[in-house]
Amino acid sequence: MNIGDVAALSGLPAKTIRYYEDIGLVKPLRSSNGYRTFRESDAHKLAFLGRSRALGFSIEDCRNLLALYEDEKRASAEVKDIAKQHLERIDHKIAEMKQMRATLAHLVHACAGDHRPDCPILADLATKQGDED
Amino acid sequence: MNIGDVAALSGLPAKTIRYYEDIGLVKPLRSSNGYRTFRESDAHKLAFLGRSRALGFSIEDCRNLLALYEDEKRASAEVKDIAKQHLERIDHKIAEMKQMRATLAHLVHACAGDHRPDCPILADLATKQGDED
DNA sequence: ACTAGGGCTTCCATCAACTGGAAGGTCAAC
């Protein structure tokens, strides 16, 4: 398979696949004309990568997951651990975003949003703490 | 004020402040020894930037907000609009993360997490759609 | 045989938003 074929199969752009080769996530063969030649297993790996990334795993996580995926004797605990850590990061991020959202929603709500210059949003950004003289 | 002072006041690292100067967000003066000299207004701007960034506004948003902040005749509607757009982006992002979280939580829950190699997480990553031969 | 097109190759640059580090100038204190 050439790169265009695995790109279509995996849903990843060819550019991304080349990048994944660069960073050592896949190691396609080369045919005599210099073209990358992907085996079935490479296509599987790329699809795996696409799905892991879609779940927000970092490239390094993906690298570990891929190694575990290829290791028939891995313990599921190792995988679960990576996933759980990622889950925690996601939870943390969600909480952070919700906090931001709440503050911002409050400001947006407080702002008249008309032609006048008075703007609680700017006022808040300008003076929240450390500036109360 | 030297950079260390505004850094302490604004809570931003000196590196970041230099970077903000690079990209034209602040324009401190220079004293004869080449050191940056920050006025009160610069310190205010940096604090403003710190808070805007903490709310997740992009640098370009910050640039616009800062311009509006400095424009005494701005219409609050302009500010509100930027904030509302940002709010939408946040909502979108939160929804996305929640979706990821749900999928991942499901997988983590399904995985025994023991010494055995069977792992529903890897199985799912490996075969979800496009692979049912 | 020639040409047009599409696909493939490499390499280099760019994005966001910093951050780290090296090499070196400056300043206040002891």
Added chain:
DNA sequence: GTTGACCTTCCAGTTGATGGAAGCCCTAGT
């Protein structure tokens, strides 16, 4: 006069790609 903190610039690296240029390669059509 020398330490040590603070300042300067510049270059590289981070994460995860993405865009583009220059240039092979291959197939189909004429």
